[in-house]
Amino acid sequence: MSATVVTITNQKGGVGKTTTAAALLASLSNRGARVLGVDLDPQGSLGFSLGLDIEHCKTVYDVFRGEVSTEEAISTTDTCDILASNILLSAAEIEFNKPGREFLLKTALSKVKDRYDFIIIDTPPALNILTVNAYVATDSLIIPMSPEVLSLLGVSQIKETIESVRNYYNSGLTVLGILLNRFSPRLRLNREVMELAEQIASQLGTVVFQSKIRSSVSAAEAPAHGLSVIDYAPRSNPAADFESLCSEIAGDKFPIDTDSKEV
Ligand SMILES: Nc1ncnc2c1ncn2[C@@H]1O[C@H](COP(=O)(O)OP(=O)(O)OP(=O)(O)O)[C@@H](O)[C@H]1O
Numbered sequence: 001m002s003a004t005v006v007t008i009t010n011q012k013g014g015v016g017k018t019t020t021a022a023a024l025l026a027s028l029s030n031r032g033a034r035v036l037g038v039d040l041d042p043q044g045s046l047g048f049s050l051g052l053d054i055e056h057c058k059t060v061y062d063v064f065r066g067e068v069s070t071e072e073a074i075s076t077t078d079t080c081d082i083l084a085s086n087i088l089l090s091a092a093e094i095e096f097n098k099p100g101r102e103f104l105l106k107t108a109l110s111k112v113k114d115r116y117d118f119i120i121i122d123t124p125p126a127l128n129i130l131t132v133n134a135y136v137a138t139d140s141l142i143i144p145m146s147p148e149v150l151s152l153l154g155v156s157q158i159k160e161t162i163e164s165v166r167n168y169y170n171s172g173l174t175v176l177g178i179l180l181n182r183f184s185p186r187l188r189l190n191r192e193v194m195e196l197a198e199q200i201a202s203q204l205g206t207v208v209f210q211s212k213i214r215s216s217v218s219a220a221e222a223p224a225h226g227l228s229v230i231d232y233a234p235r236s237n238p239a240a241d242f243e244s245l246c247s248e249i250a251g252d253k254f255p256i257d258t259d260s261k262e263v
């Protein structure tokens with residue numbers, strides 16, 4: 001069985017892509033799934049936030065350059081396996097200019113896909129060759145949004161990118177849903193936020209996930225401890241919300257292991 005590949009994407013910065021990628025990896029891993037996290041962001045946040053020394057480990061950049069195999073570049077953390085990234089990857093747009101450059105990641109992952117149940121890809125806040133590599137290599141997309149920056153502006157760009165990738169490289173690409181992050185159920189704006197999110201979802205031919213992620217300082221603190229919020233603060237609101245998201249996405253194959261969780 002080959003891994004299901006899910007990409008977390010939004011060209012806007014700071015909406016919770018890395019937080020979501022780390023939480024899904026941790027939740028899936030705790031449920032017994034074999035998972036690989038792939039960081040395609042030159043900021044290197046996914047590897048860093050799961051405790052890796054990203055300046056001194058092998059990265060996806062080394063793989064793209066053909067200097068190491070995918071297997072050799074995979075690091076191990078307490079949470080899961082990670083194909084890390086660092087600032088060197090920012091040269092990608094210029095450096096990888098040969099025909100077929102859109103398939104670098106797909107090719108790299110094909111060598112390890114049968115070892116995992118899920119591969120979760122974190123992407124930069126951009127729509128560039130790195131994002132396209134993720135869209136080509138993935139089965140589906142999750143688009144996190146936060147109410148502060150929620151707007152219809154920018155939806156057409158991501159829609160165009162998705163459609164181009166579908167037309168030229170990956171006809172099966174689907175959008176699993178829009179994920180509302182930093183959601184405050186008490187906010188009076190709540191209904192407006194939901195309506196806007198529904199509008200965006202319908203433009204992208206998808207839905208808004210039932211699960212919404214509430215804010216908590218523990219989500220902001222977790223990366224400095226090298227852990228996802230799921231493992232850093234398992235009783236926090238965002239941890240519960242991400243567990244619910246994970247069940248929405250993968251609960252049929254990997255139901256939550258209630259026996260091992262403290263109540
Ligand atoms: N639900 C939440 N509650 C509190 N803080 C959060 C929550 N989600 C994310 N954050 C914090 O907001 C900041 C941005 O989140 P994150 O890094 O996941 O966004 P991103 O989309 O990956 O950003 P970038 O576009 O720069 O890669 C981080 O400091 C993170 O810890």
Ligand SMILES: [Mg+2]
Nearest residue numbers: 017018041045
């Ligand atoms: Mg990020």
